[in-house]
Amino acid sequence: MPSITVILEGDGAFEDWKERETFHLGNNAPAIRIAALPHGMSSGLPAVCIGIDLDDADEHERNRKLADSIRAIPLEYLPADERMQIIRSLEARRVVMAETSMRLFFATARAFRARYGDVDLQD
Numbered sequence: 669m670p671s672i673t674v675i676l677e678g679d680g681a682f683e684d685w686k687e688r689e690t691f692h693l694g695n696n697a698p699a700i701r702i703a704a705l706p707h708g709m710s711s712g713l714p715a716v717c718i719g720i721d722l723d724d725a726d727e728h729e730r731n732r733k734l735a736d737s738i739r740a741i742p743l744e745y746l747p748a749d750e751r752m753q754i755i756r757s758l759e760a761r762r763v764v765m766a767e768t769s770m771r772l773f774f775a776t777a778r779a780f781r782a783r784y785g786d787v788d789l790q791d
């Protein structure tokens with residue numbers, strides 16, 4: 669399982685990633701899922717799984733329309749195997765799933781609470 673790096677002052681925390689392909693989830697993106705896995709660790713202790721669907725609804729709709737346009741290209745201009753490869757890549761739903769121990773997940777939350785206090789959910 670990957671480790672967690674806790675950065676309490678996050679401004680500029682991702683500068684070393686600025687040259688990488690970045691997915692910004694829009695307002696129509698599915699909710700980020702965080703699930704408890706009661707016996708997720710090989711030791712039998714609980715783990716936490718975080719799942720992020722990288723395709724928001726707006727992007728998925730754009731890709732669907734683009735795939736439909738590619739289907740309309742005559743075969744003499746785009747061979748069927750190449751056409752299907754492009755269409756499959758456009759229609760693929762991409763997700764990221766990461767697991768960590770519940771102990772490490774809670775330690776991260778304690779570090780944020782120690783720095784920022786209890787955050788009222790009403791704000």
